[in-house]
Amino acid sequence: MSTIISGSAAAVVVRPVEGRSRFVWSLLDAWVVCRRNLIQTWRVPELLVFSTIQPVMFVLLFVYVFGGAINVGPGVDYVDFLMPGIFIQTAIFGSMVTGVGLAEDRQRGLIDRFRSLPMSRGALLAGRTLSDLFRNVFVVAIMLLVGIAVGFRFGDTTVPAVLVGFALMLLFSYAFAWVSAVIGLSVRNAEAAQSAGFIWVFPLTFASSAFVPVSTMPGWLQAFAEHQPITVTIDATRALFLGGPVASALLQSLAWCVGMLVVFVPWCIRAYRRSTGG
Amino acid sequence: MSDKPAVLAHDLHKRFGTSVALAGLDLSVATGTVHAVLGPNGAGKTTAVKILTTLLRADSGHAEVLGLDVSRRAGELRSRIGLTGQYAAVDERLTGQENLEMFGRLYRLSVVSARARAETLLERFDLTDAARRQAGTYSGGMRRRLDLAASLILAPPMLFLDEPTTGLDPRSRIQMWEVIEELVRDGTTVLLTTQYLEEADQLARRISVIDGGRVIAEGTADDLKSQVGGDRLDIVIARGGDVDAARGVLARFASGEVSVDADRRRLSAPMNRGAGVLPDMVRGVDEVGVTLEDIALHRPTLDDVFLALTGHHARDEGTATSPHESTTTEELVTT
Numbered sequence: 001m002s003t004i005i006s007g008s009a010a011a012v013v014v015r016p017v018e019g020r021s022r023f024v025w026s027l028l029d030a031w032v033v034c035r036r037n038l039i040q041t042w043r044v045p046e047l048l049v050f051s052t053i054q055p056v057m058f059v060l061l062f063v064y065v066f067g068g069a070i071n072v073g074p075g076v077d078y079v080d081f082l083m084p085g086i087f088i089q090t091a092i093f094g095s096m097v098t099g100v101g102l103a104e105d106r107q108r109g110l111i112d113r114f115r116s117l118p119m120s121r122g123a124l125l126a127g128r129t130l131s132d133l134f135r136n137v138f139v140v141a142i143m144l145l146v147g148i149a150v151g152f153r154f155g156d157t158t159v160p161a162v163l164v165g166f167a168l169m170l171l172f173s174y175a176f177a178w179v180s181a182v183i184g185l186s187v188r189n190a191e192a193a194q195s196a197g198f199i200w201v202f203p204l205t206f207a208s209s210a211f212v213p214v215s216t217m218p219g220w221l222q223a224f225a226e227h228q229p230i231t232v233t234i235d236a237t238r239a240l241f242l243g244g245p246v247a248s249a250l251l252q253s254l255a256w257c258v259g260m261l262v263v264f265v266p267w268c269i270r271a272y273r274r275s276t277g278g
Numbered sequence: 279m280s281d282k283p284a285v286l287a288h289d290l291h292k293r294f295g296t297s298v299a300l301a302g303l304d305l306s307v308a309t310g311t312v313h314a315v316l317g318p319n320g321a322g323k324t325t326a327v328k329i330l331t332t333l334l335r336a337d338s339g340h341a342e343v344l345g346l347d348v349s350r351r352a353g354e355l356r357s358r359i360g361l362t363g364q365y366a367a368v369d370e371r372l373t374g375q376e377n378l379e380m381f382g383r384l385y386r387l388s389v390v391s392a393r394a395r396a397e398t399l400l401e402r403f404d405l406t407d408a409a410r411r412q413a414g415t416y417s418g419g420m421r422r423r424l425d426l427a428a429s430l431i432l433a434p435p436m437l438f439l440d441e442p443t444t445g446l447d448p449r450s451r452i453q454m455w456e457v458i459e460e461l462v463r464d465g466t467t468v469l470l471t472t473q474y475l476e477e478a479d480q481l482a483r484r485i486s487v488i489d490g491g492r493v494i495a496e497g498t499a500d501d502l503k504s505q506v507g508g509d510r511l512d513i514v515i516a517r518g519g520d521v522d523a524a525r526g527v528l529a530r531f532a533s534g535e536v537s538v539d540a541d542r543r544r545l546s547a548p549m550n551r552g553a554g555v556l557p558d559m560v561r562g563v564d565e566v567g568v569t570l571e572d573i574a575l576h577r578p579t580l581d582d583v584f585l586a587l588t589g590h591h592a593r594d595e596g597t598a599t600s601p602h603e604s605t606t607t608e609e610l611v612t613t
Contacts, residue, residue: 014387014391014395014431014432014433015387015391016357016385016386016387016432017386017387017388025386028383029383029384032380032383032384033384035380036369036372036376036380039371039372039376040369040371040372043371043412044371108365108367108370109363109364109365109366109367110367110368110369112328112333112361112363112367113361113363113367113381113428114384115332115333116331116332116333116356116359116361117356117381117384117385118353118356118357118384118385118386119384119385119386123384276328276333276334
C-alpha cells in the first residue's frame with residue numbers, strides 16, 4: 001500500500017516495507033518495543049538503583065546479621081550458600097517489573113494505541129519481557145560483584161557449569177516475567193500490579209531454600225518448600241556454582257520453566273488481545 | 279473515493295458484565311466528511327470507537343470500516359485507520375521524535391522513512407522545537423498534537439478521534455479544530471466523539487446524538503436544531519410603545535403563538551422562515567409607530583437539542599432532569 005500526502009511543503013510518500021515474513025516482522029516489532037523500554041530504563045535510572053539496593057540489603061542482612069546463626073552444614077560458608085538464592089530472588093523480583101510496566105501502559109492508553117497498529121500481536125509482550133531480561137542481566141551482574149565483595153566464591157565447579165547456572169536463572173526469571181505480565185494485564189492499575197506481584201512472590205521466595213536449608217523447616221512446610229520451583233532452581237544453581245549433584249534439581253527446574261512458559265505465554269497473549277485501557 | 283460509506287455499523291450491541299454499553303447502535307459515515315458522535319459520559323461513545331477500531335468485539339451486530347469487516351479483516355484495517363484515544367497515548371519518557379519514530383517502525387516503515395515521516399509530522403504540528411524533549415514535559419495541547427501525529431503516520435484515509443479536545447484549553451482546542459479541518463480538506467474521513475455541542479456544531483457535517491448506547495437523533499446541526507422548533511425571535515419595544523400593535527405585526531411573521539411580557543415590553547415568537555423576514559418585520563413595526571429597543575433572532579444551540587432529546591444536558595454537571603423535559607424526550611423518541 002502506498003499513500004501520497006499532500007502536505008504543507010512537499011508531497012511525501014509513506015510506504016511500509018513489504019515482503020518480510022510474519023516471523024521476521026514479529027522479531028523486529030519486539031525489538032522496537034524492547035528498545036523503547038530500555039530507553040525508559042536508561043532515563044529513569046532511579047528505578048534500576050532501587051531494584052539493586054534492595055538485594056544488596058538482603059545480602060548484608062543475611063551475611064552479617066542472620067548468617068552467624070544459620071547452620072548450612074559442615075564445610076559450607078553461609079555466604080556461598082546464600083548468594084545463589086540472592087541471585088534468583090533478585091532476578092524474580094526484577095521480573096515483577098514486567099507486570100507493572102504493562103499495567104502502566106494500559107492505564108495510559110498505550111496498549112490501545114499499540115493494539116490499533118498493524119504490529120504483530122505478541123510483540124509488545126515479547127519486547128517487554130526481553131527488555132526486562134536485559135535489565136535482570138545487569139542487576140544480577142551487580143549482585144555477583146557485591147557477592148564477591150562479601151566473600152562469595154565459586155566452589156568445585158567449571159566455567160561451563162557456572163554459565164549454565166546463570167543461563168538457568170535468567171530462563172527462570174523470564175518464565176516468571178510472563179506470570180507477572182498476566183497479572184499486570186489483569187489488574188486495574190500499576191499500583192495493584194505491584195502489590196499483586198509481590199503478594200505471592202515474597203512468601204514463595206522465603207519458603208524456599210534461598211536463605212536456610214529446607215530441612216530446618218517444619219514438616220508440612222518442607223513438603224511444599226522442597227518441590228516448589230524456586231527451591232529446585234536455587235538448588236540446581238547452587239550445585240552448578242559450588243559443586244555437587246545437579247541433575248535432578250536441574251531437570252525439575254527446567255520442567256517448571258517450560259511448564260510456566262507453556263501455560264502463561266498463550267494466556268498472556270489472550271489477555272493482551274482482550275485488554276483495553278480506560 | 280466511492281459513494282460507499284466509510285463507516286457502516288448496524289445494530290451493535292455490547293455489554294460489560296451487567297452494564298449495557300451499546301444497545302443497538304447504527305452509524306453511517308459518508309466518505310470524506312466529519313461525523314460527530316455526540317453524547318454525555320457513559321453514552322457508549324468510546325465503546326463504539328473501540329469496536330470500530332478493532333480494539334473490542336461487539337457482542338452482536340455488524341460493522342464495516344472502509345468496506346472491511348472490523349472483526350474478520352481487523353489486520354488489514356489497522357494499517358488503514360488512525361486512532362487518537364481519550365488519553366494522549368504517547369510514551370512520556372521518549373522524546374517527541376522518538377515516539378513518532380517508534381510508531382512509524384511499528385507501522386512498518388523503514389528506519390529512514392520513519393525518521394523522515396516523524397520530522398515532517400513534527401513540523402506540521404508545530405512541535406519541531408520540542409522534538410528532542412521527553413513527551414512527559416509537554417503541555418496538554420502539545421501531547422494531543424503528538425498523539426494525533428502518531429495516528430497520521432501512514433496518512434490513513436479514516437481517522438477516529440475519541441474526544442480529541444477534552445481537557446484542552448480554549449486556544450489548544452481551536453488549534454485542534456484547525457488541524458481536523460485541514461485533514462478533512464485533504465480528503466480524510468473523520469469520526470469524532472465529543473461531549474461538546476459547540477465542537478460538533480463547528481466541525482461536523484452530520485451528527486449522531488447518542489444516549490444509553492443507541493442513536494436517538496441523527497442529522498446535520500441544522501436538522502437537529504429545527505427538531506426543537508427552529509429559531510426564536512425576541513424583540514423589546516421602547517417605553518410607551520403600543521404592545522398590542524407590535525404583537526399584531528409579529529403575528530404576521532411568526533410560525534406560532536406570540537408571547538408577551540408587558541412589564542418588560544418583551545415579545546417573543548417562534549420563527550421558521552430564517553433571518554430574511556427581519557427587514558419586513560422591522561418596517562412593519564415602524565409603520566404602526568412602535569420603536570424597537572432590541573431585536574434578536576436566537577438559533578437554538580445543540581444544548582437545547584440535547585435537552586429536548588434526552589431530558590438532560592450533554593454534560594451532566596449536576597443538572598437535574600425535570601419531569602417536563604422527560605416527557606419531551608418520550609415524545610421525540612417515539613415519533
